[in-house]
Structure formats: structure tokens, C-alpha cells
Amino acid sequence: MSLSPIQSQALLKVSNLHVNFASRWPQEPNVDVLRGVSFELHRGERLALVGESGAGKSLLATSIIQLFDASARIRQGQVEFEGQDLAQLNSKQLRQVRGRRIGMVFQDPMTNLNPSLTLEQQLLQVILSHRKISRSEARLVALHKLRQVHIPAPETRLRQYPHQISAGQRQRVTIAMALALEPALIIADEPTSALDVTMQAEIISLLTHLCHSNGVALLLISHDLSLVAHATDRCLIMYAGQIVEQGATKNLINDAQHPYTQGLIRALPQMSSPGQLLYQIPGQMPLAQELGHQCAFANRCEHAFKACWQQQPSMPINQDHSARCHLVNDARPEEAS
Amino acid sequence: MSLGASLLHRLAMSGLILLLVAMLSYWVLGLISPNQPSEFGLAQYLLQVSSGNLGQSQFYHRPNLQVILQALPATFELALITCALVIAAVLPLGLYTAIAPQHKLARSIMAVSLLGISLPVFLTGSLMVYFFAVELNWLPTFGRGETVAIGPWQSGLLSVSGWQHIMLPAITLSLALLPLFLRLLRAELLQVMHSNPVRLAQAMGVSPWRIWLSYGLRNATLPMITMAGLQFGTLVAYTIVAESLFQWPGAGSLFMQAINRGDGPLVAAYLIIVAAIFLLISAFTDLACGLLNPHLAPWHASNGNTHGS
Amino acid sequence: MNAAQYHGHHVWRRFRRQQLWRQLKANKVAMLSSCVLLLLLLIGLLAPWLSPFDPADLTQQSIMDAELPPAWYGQGDSRYLLGTDGLGRDLLSSVMHGIRTSLWVGFWAVLLQLCLGTILGLCAGYFGGWADRIVMRLADLQLTFSSLMLAILVLAITRAAMGPQEYHLWSPWLLVLVLGLADWPQYARTLRASVLNEKHKDYVAAAQVLGFSSRHIMVLHILPNTLSPLLVIATLQVAHVILAEAALSFLGIGMAYGNPSLGGMIGSGFEYMLSGLWWITLVPGLALVLLLLSINLVADWLRDALDPKNIGQRP
Numbered sequence: 001m002s003l004s005p006i007q008s009q010a011l012l013k014v015s016n017l018h019v020n021f022a023s024r025w026p027q028e029p030n031v032d033v034l035r036g037v038s039f040e041l042h043r044g045e046r047l048a049l050v051g052e053s054g055a056g057k058s059l060l061a062t063s064i065i066q067l068f069d070a071s072a073r074i075r076q077g078q079v080e081f082e083g084q085d086l087a088q089l090n091s092k093q094l095r096q097v098r099g100r101r102i103g104m105v106f107q108d109p110m111t112n113l114n115p116s117l118t119l120e121q122q123l124l125q126v127i128l129s130h131r132k133i134s135r136s137e138a139r140l141v142a143l144h145k146l147r148q149v150h151i152p153a154p155e156t157r158l159r160q161y162p163h164q165i166s167a168g169q170r171q172r173v174t175i176a177m178a179l180a181l182e183p184a185l186i187i188a189d190e191p192t193s194a195l196d197v198t199m200q201a202e203i204i205s206l207l208t209h210l211c212h213s214n215g216v217a218l219l220l221i222s223h224d225l226s227l228v229a230h231a232t233d234r235c236l237i238m239y240a241g242q243i244v245e246q247g248a249t250k251n252l253i254n255d256a257q258h259p260y261t262q263g264l265i266r267a268l269p270q271m272s273s274p275g276q277l278l279y280q281i282p283g284q285m286p287l288a289q290e291l292g293h294q295c296a297f298a299n300r301c302e303h304a305f306k307a308c309w310q311q312q313p314s315m316p317i318n319q320d321h322s323a324r325c326h327l328v329n330d331a332r333p334e335e336a337s
Numbered sequence: 338m339s340l341g342a343s344l345l346h347r348l349a350m351s352g353l354i355l356l357l358v359a360m361l362s363y364w365v366l367g368l369i370s371p372n373q374p375s376e377f378g379l380a381q382y383l384l385q386v387s388s389g390n391l392g393q394s395q396f397y398h399r400p401n402l403q404v405i406l407q408a409l410p411a412t413f414e415l416a417l418i419t420c421a422l423v424i425a426a427v428l429p430l431g432l433y434t435a436i437a438p439q440h441k442l443a444r445s446i447m448a449v450s451l452l453g454i455s456l457p458v459f460l461t462g463s464l465m466v467y468f469f470a471v472e473l474n475w476l477p478t479f480g481r482g483e484t485v486a487i488g489p490w491q492s493g494l495l496s497v498s499g500w501q502h503i504m505l506p507a508i509t510l511s512l513a514l515l516p517l518f519l520r521l522l523r524a525e526l527l528q529v530m531h532s533n534p535v536r537l538a539q540a541m542g543v544s545p546w547r548i549w550l551s552y553g554l555r556n557a558t559l560p561m562i563t564m565a566g567l568q569f570g571t572l573v574a575y576t577i578v579a580e581s582l583f584q585w586p587g588a589g590s591l592f593m594q595a596i597n598r599g600d601g602p603l604v605a606a607y608l609i610i611v612a613a614i615f616l617l618i619s620a621f622t623d624l625a626c627g628l629l630n631p632h633l634a635p636w637h638a639s640n641g642n643t644h645g646s
Numbered sequence: 647m648n649a650a651q652y653h654g655h656h657v658w659r660r661f662r663r664q665q666l667w668r669q670l671k672a673n674k675v676a677m678l679s680s681c682v683l684l685l686l687l688l689i690g691l692l693a694p695w696l697s698p699f700d701p702a703d704l705t706q707q708s709i710m711d712a713e714l715p716p717a718w719y720g721q722g723d724s725r726y727l728l729g730t731d732g733l734g735r736d737l738l739s740s741v742m743h744g745i746r747t748s749l750w751v752g753f754w755a756v757l758l759q760l761c762l763g764t765i766l767g768l769c770a771g772y773f774g775g776w777a778d779r780i781v782m783r784l785a786d787l788q789l790t791f792s793s794l795m796l797a798i799l800v801l802a803i804t805r806a807a808m809g810p811q812e813y814h815l816w817s818p819w820l821l822v823l824v825l826g827l828a829d830w831p832q833y834a835r836t837l838r839a840s841v842l843n844e845k846h847k848d849y850v851a852a853a854q855v856l857g858f859s860s861r862h863i864m865v866l867h868i869l870p871n872t873l874s875p876l877l878v879i880a881t882l883q884v885a886h887v888i889l890a891e892a893a894l895s896f897l898g899i900g901m902a903y904g905n906p907s908l909g910g911m912i913g914s915g916f917e918y919m920l921s922g923l924w925w926i927t928l929v930p931g932l933a934l935v936l937l938l939l940s941i942n943l944v945a946d947w948l949r950d951a952l953d954p955k956n957i958g959q960r961p
Contacts, residue, residue: 455939574795596802
């Protein structure tokens with residue numbers, strides 16, 4: 001249903017984003033945790049962001065809406081949403097964007113919903129913060145959204161507290177909250193990681209279906225490639241604070257270019273080969289402080305060669321499917337910035 | 338345990354404690370006034386106490402219960418005004434120092450509160466007396482002023498001079514308690530603001546003041562009440578000191594006078610009444626916490642301060 | 647507990663001690679208050695030798711020299727640097743001895759609290775069951791009642807029973823005893839929480855399997871890991887005890903009015919204040935505030951420095 005990416009202007013454009021944490025000790029230099037992240041997200045598009053824990057996915061999500069932990073800050077780069085650089089907005093302007101234009105779904109609804117407020121109170125707080133309507137009107141909106149996420153008997157649910165409903169229903173409520181003001185983009189940070197496997201597929205399907213039918217763009221963050229495989233149009237692979245591969249999800253999975261992506265795919269358990277040892281990418285992702293000028297994946301890469309240790313590979317621009325890898329790019333005639 | 342059973346349990350425990358305290362007070366009576374002809378043994382004393390007769394004061398020659406009850410209104414009113422002052426000051430200051438912890442003013446308030454913890458209540462009181470009475474002569478320093486009777490209750494809050502007299506002692510006491518509650522409120526508010534539910538609310542654009550009120554203050558209430566309950570003993574102790582300093586005719590100075598005069602029966606009766614009051618207050622605090630618990634305790638139990646993966 | 651774990655545990659501690667010193671130097675406020683505290687400690691320790699006069703020696707007091715203001719005032723006398731009180735005693739000497747008294751009571755009372763609280767807390771946490779329930783019940787009771795209130799009641803009654811003269815002979819020891827016994831719950835609770843936390847860790851199970859006795863495990867394995875919070879509490883408690891002693895002496899149920907106690911001096915100086923002789927109350931008052939403030943600041947810094955979240959970060 002979406003317009004061709006080339007024809008429409010990007011809804012969200014992140015350019016060369018560097019985010020660091022202010023060090024506790026003044027002598028120690030601030031270390032970048034996000035190192036030059038760039039990508040585009042178009043209206044109605046469903047984009048997956050995949051990476052292991054510590055890669056910086058959640059930091060990226062919170063950096064987009066400028067909701068930083070005490071010591072995190074943008075050192076360089078831009079976050080353009082609907083034509084505005086979000087980093088330049090003051091808090092009042094940001095509040096107009098948050099919730100209304102960009103909705104958030106976080107990982108664990110039990111710790112993200114306020115346990116001492118009823119669901120009605122929490123939903124209404126969000127709605128009434130952005131729309132000047134009466135309480136009863138807001139309540140109707142809330143009920144409508146709850147029905148959209150397939151919550152049975154929504155009137156009863158509204159009166160209940162988070163701990164009185166099941167985990168799956170809690171996450172549906174969070175999705176309803178994110179959709180309540182009909183935003184243009186929803187960022188879902190590991191929305192199913194705290195749920196059982198049986199619920200995961202259902203929630204992902206609900207989320208993507210709702211976004212699709214309402215024309216809402218979706219940035220779906222996960223550590224599980226298999227989960228997002230069928231649910232998204234495009235996919236970004238994140239490693240050690242950088243995007244290392246991007247492309248249409250189908251192409252990425254069938255024809256992964258970056259050795260890390262290939263490793264991820266190999267590591268997925270295959271029903272077609274039962275009884276085989278699961279593959280694991282050897283080694284561990286380096287910490288932000290340990291990174292130097294070389295490619296971050298070099299110490300774990302089967303194909304690493306001399307250039308990988310000397311210089312960080314760059315990400316080619318304006319290609320449908322690209323990877324940040326010397327092996328892939330050196331073979332191509334065009335070099336990118 | 339069901340409500341009825343726990344109530345019964347509580348009553349039984351309180352009864353037991355009062356019994357023990359009564360036995361203790363009998364022993365104290367013998368310690369302080371050994372000359373007094375022991376007309377009654379322990380059993381008779383206990384029977385007497387359980388029927389409400391707490392003996393007669395050696396000094397006042399009136400029933401102890403009456404003497405103590407007459408002194409309670411003064412202490413109660415002092416405590417009331419002190420609490421009102423503390424609440425009135427701690428809410429705005431706590432909110433401000435939590436909302437803008439980096440501001441110079443907020444930091445100086447916290448620095449002053451640190452100083453406040455190191456200022457003993459009797460020193461603050463002495464300084465207050467010196468400045469406001471001796472130097473500036475704005476407020477009186479001794480006694481209670483004019484009191485008006487509301488039935489058996491002698492109230493100092495119904496006359497101008499009564500209010501003038503209660504000001505210095507109440508301000509001194511509240512200055513002694515303020516730093517503790519201020520730091521507690523600030524710490525609780527800051528902790529709330531870094532919690533996951535607040536992060537979600539911020540991500541969804543809920544306005545800050547709504548967050549501060551319905552998440553911040555609301556969830557800080559329970560620890561504040563718990564702390565107030567815990568600090569009750571300290572409040573009483575400070576009140577005794579303040580009453581001595583300001584010659585406030587309350588139950589605290591009554592106690593010290595009884596000690597100085599060696600009035601055994603009065604001291605013994607005093608112990609029983611203090612125990613009873615403590616039991617009442619502790620029951621009250623537990624009740625308040627119990628009522629608020631279903632709504633507020635889950636917050637503290639499941640509070641996730643870790644910001645996601 | 648395998649050798650590697652044990653070894654690592656001690657190396658970590660050594661590393662932390664070095665880091666502590668550097669952290670102290672970095673924080674100016676903490677550095678300043680530590681110096682002040684150290685100075686006050688020295689004054690307290692060396693008071694009998696440092697002070698120009700002996701407050702207890704009646705022959706050194708002269709009623710003629712009573713009520714003199716500090717030396718930099720007109721009527722002041724350069725012999726009495728901070729002035730004299732109503733009985734002609736040098737305030738500087740009295741304050742020095744008062745600091746000594748406060749520190750003495752603070753030290754012994756906190757030591758008593760620490761021992762009692764540690765033992766009870768360890769037992770409650772490690773053995774659980776009825777030991778745990780009894781200890782916690784007692785702790786709750788004592789916390790509700792507040793140590794100062796308890797001290798006032800107990801000491802006041804003791805004084806009434808003994809009579810003022812006899813009481814003041816015993817008061818220093820009684821103070822230490824009562825204040826020491828009154829505030830153990832804080833330690834016990836913290837320790838119990840730590841023990842419950844550590845009890846389920848692997849190194850304890852390993853020690854049990856190896857056949858170590860409960861006492862051995864508790865003291866040699868669990869206790870060292872819970873020392874940091876105890877240290878912070880103990881420091882704060884020194885200030886708390888000093889404050890309590892001052893309040894009790896002010897009320898007349900602590901040290902005798904004659905005995906050098908900062909609280910007592912403030913108390914007896916009160917009546918003089920009303921006639922405008924402010925220094926008799928203010929000088930010991932300032933000394934007390936300085937003492938309490940420096941202890942509180944150091945304790946605050948210590949709490950932040952020993953916070954487990956900060957361990958391992960390079961300065």
C-alpha cells in the first residue's frame with residue numbers, strides 16, 4: 001500500500017547520529033555509543049531494527065524522541081521528523097510530537113504501566129494531554145482503541161489495574177495507548193520480548209496489521225530476526241552502535257551481505273535440520289570503550305583481512321541493499337563517503 | 338489473615354504490651370518513690386490501672402490521669418501546628434528541588450538542609466529565642482499565652498496571643514524535622530522520575546505537571562507516611578526538649594518536672610499513657626498504610642528503574 | 647569458594663581503597679570536612695594537654711573573671727580566648743573537653759550498637775525462622791519508639807530513682823549503655839538484608855559443601871561483603887549519638903551541668919543569653935554544629951563513594 005520510497009519524502013530521516021554518555025570522570029573522554037547512524041523511514045513503511053543487546057537499539061529509539069537518560073546526549077547528527085530536526089525543538093514543541101505524532105511501545109508492560117493507576121486513568125492522561133476534549137469523549141476514544149487491539153469487554157478493563165489483566169492484554173493496552181492519538185510513526189522497542197512465545201507472533205501480527213491498515217509507519221526493534229522476517233518491509237542490522245546492513249527484509253534474509261547478518265541467520269534454529277548443533281557467532285560484541293579505528297566486527301569475523309583492522313568500513317549510500325563491510329564494498333567499483 | 342482476625346490479633350498484642358508497661362510502671366513507682374507506703378501490691382495496682390485509676394500525684398495531690406490530660410492539649414496543639422508547617426514547607430520545597438535539582442537555589446536548599454540535620458533542636462530554639470525575643474522582640478518566648486476553653490479542652494489557637502506564643506516553638510520543631518522529610522521527598526520524587534512508567538508517560542507527551550502530580554507526589558505519599566510513623570518517637574522526644582526550652586506547659590515539660598520533683602506516681606502513670614498513645618499512633622499509621630497500600634504499594638514492588646534492554 | 651574467587655575478592659578490595667583516596671581528593675567538600683573532622687578528633691584526643699585551663703579544677707576559676715566576652719571584644723581578656731561562662735571557666739577549654747566527651751560517648755556507644763546490631767542481624771539473616779522473627783519484631787518496636795525517646799525515659803527515670811548526685815557519677819557509662827543499646831536495629835536490618843542477599847550466592851553454597859561451620863561462613867565470608875553499608879551507618883550514627891548526648895545533657899539527664907558537655911553548656915548558658923551574654927551558648931553551640939556537620943558530610947560522601955554502582959569505574 002505504501003508509496004514507492006523513491007517518490008515520497010522520508011517521514012523520519014536520521015543522519016550521521018552520534019550519541020555519547022557524559023563520563024563520570026572529567027579526565028576520561030566521552031565515548032560514542034551510537035556511531036554515525038543513518039537511515040530513512042517512509043510514510044507507512046514497516047522498518048525492522050535488529051541487533052543483539054548492547055548494540056544500541058534502545059538508545060537509538062530514545063534518541064529519536066529526544067528522551068535521554070541523564071547523561072546521554074547527541075554529539076553530532078540530525079533526527080529529522082516530518083521535516084523538523086527534533087534535536088532543535090524545545091521541550092514544549094517536543095511534547096507536541098511525542099505521543100501525538102510518534103507513539104512508543106516499550107518492552108515490558110508490567111514495569112511500564114503505572115501499577116497504581118487504572119487503565120482508564122492512564123489512557124485518558126495521554127489522550128487529554130494532547131486533545132482538548134471532554135473526559136467522556138476521551139473515554140470513547142479509549143474504548144474504540146481498546147476494541148481495535150481486540151481487548152474483550154473494554155469497559156470493564158478500563159476500570160482495572162495493570163496487575164489485574166494478563167501480560168498479553170497489557171501489551172495490547174500499550175499498543176492502544178500508542179495508537180490513541182493516531183500518530184504517523186510508532187516506535188516499538190522489543191514489544192514482545194517480555195511475553196511468551198505463543199503471544200509473540202500474535203502481538204507482532206496485531207501491531208503490523210494495525211499500522212498497515214491505518215497508514216502508520218512502524219519502527220520495530222528486536223533482537224530476533226526471525227520474528228520480524230515476515231512482519232516488515234525493510235530491515236536494518238545494528239552492531240556496536242552502527243548500522244552494518246540495510247535492505248528489504250526479504251533480500252536481507254535470503255542474500256545477507258554482511259558477515260554478521262550471515263552469522264545471525266545461521267544461528268537461527270532451523271526446523272529442517274533437527275538434531276544439529278546450533279551455530280553461534282564466536283566471541284562477544286566489543287564495548288563502546290574498546291572500539292578503535294578498525295571494523296567493530298573484525299575480531300569475530302571469519303573473513304577479516306588486513307584492511308578490516310586498519311580502517312572502519314563505510315556504508316554505501318543510495319543503494320537498496322548495502323552493508324558496512326570492506327569485503328562487500330571493495331569488490332564494488334563505486335566508493336562511498 | 339482476615340480483617341477481623343488481624344484486628345483481634347492487634348488488640349491482643351496491644352493489651353499484652355499495656356500489661357507489661359503497667360508492670361514496668363509499678364516497678365518504676367517503687368524505684369522513684371520508695372518512701373511511699375506501698376498500700377498495694379502489683380496485682381492490686383494492675384486492677385486499679387485497668388479500671389482507669391492511675392493513682393494520685395504526690396506533688397499536685399490530684400489524680401494523675403487528670404493532671405496529664407490537662408497538659409495534653411498544649412502538646413497536641415504544638416504537634417498539630419508543627420505538622421502543618423512541615424507539610425506546608427516540604428511539598429513546595431521538595432517538588433522544586435526534585436524538578437530542578439541543578440538550579441543554584443535548589444542546591445543551596447539542599448546544602449542548608451544538610452546543615453539543618455546538624456543543628457540540634459535546642460540550639461535552633463535558643464537562637465530563635467535570642468533573635469526573636471531578646472534582639473527583635475517580635476514574639477514571646479515563654480508560656481502559652483491566653484487560652485480559651487472549648488469544653489474540657491484549653492485551646493491556645495483561639496486567641497491572638499495564643500498564636501503568638503505557639504509560633505516560635507512550632508517553627509523550631511518544624512525546622513528540626515524539615516530536613517529529613519525534604520530529603521526523603523526529594524529522593525522519592527527523583528526515583529519516581531527515573532522509573533519506567535514515567536518514561537512511558539514522557540514518551541507519550543503527557544505534560545510534566547500531570548506527571549509530577551499523579552506519578553510523583555502520589556507515589557511518594559506512602560514512604561512519607563511510613564517515615565512520619567517512624568519519626569513519631571523522635572517528634573515526641575524533640576517536643577520534650579522544646580517544651581523545656583520554651584517553658585511550654587505541655588505533657589513533655591510535665592514529665593521533666595515530675596522527674597525533677599521525684600513524683601513517682603505521676604511518672605508511673607505517664608509511662609502507661611505514653612505507651613497507650615504510641616500504640617494508638619502505630620495502629621493509625623498501619624491503618625493508613627493499609628488503606629493506601631493496594632493502590633500505592635504495587636508501585637514500590639514492581640518499580641523498574643532499569644531502562645530496558 | 648574457589649581460590650580464584652577468593653583472591654579476586656581481596657584484590658578488588660585493595661583496588662577500591664586506592665580509589666577511595668583519589669575520590670576523596672576530587673571532592674572538595676568532602677576533603678574539607680574530613681580535615682575539619684580530623685582536627686576536631688585531635689582536639690578531642692589531646693584536650694587535657696592542649697587546653698589552656700582545666701575546667702574541672704576549681705582553683706583555676708575565678709568568679710571575678712566570670713561572664714567575659716571573647717578576647718577580640720573590648721571587655722575581653724586575652725587569657726580567655728573565647729570568653730568565660732557564668733562561673734568564670736574558660737570557654738575554649740570547656741569546649742575542647744566537651745568535644746572530647748562527645749567523641750568519647752559517640753565512639754563507645756556506636757561500638758556497642760555495631761557489635762549488637764551485627765550479631766543480631768547476622769543471626770536473623772542467616773538462621774532465619776524464629777530467630778529472625780523475634781529480632782525483627784524487637785527491631786520494629788525499637789524503631790517506632792525512637793532511640794532518643796527511649797533514652798530520655800530510661801535516663802530520666804534512673805535519675806529520679808538515684809538522685810542527682812549519684813546519677814551524675816554514673817551518667818557517662820549510663821549514656822553509653824543506653825544509647826548503645828537503643829540504636830542497634832538499623833545495623834541489624836541492613837545486615838540482615840545483605841545476608842539474605844548473599845546467602846543464596848554460589849560461594850556460600852560452596853563453603854557449606856566444603857564443611858565450614860555457620861559461624862565461619864557468616865564471619866569470614868558474608869560479613870566482609872556487607873561492610874560498606876555498615877561503615878556508612880556507623881559514621882552517621884556517631885553524629886546521631888553525639889546529638890542525643892547533647893540533647894540529654896541539655897535536659898539535665900545527660901552529663902552533669904558541671905561536666906564538660908557541649909549540650910550541657912548550651913543548656914546552662916541559656917539563661918545568660920536572655921541577658922545578652924550570647925557567647926556562653928553560642929560558642930559551644932558552634933563547636934557542636936561544626937562537629938556534627940563534618941561527620942554528616944563525611945558520612946554522606948562515604949555513602950556515595952561506597953555505593954556499589956560506582957565500584958569499578960576508573961577515576
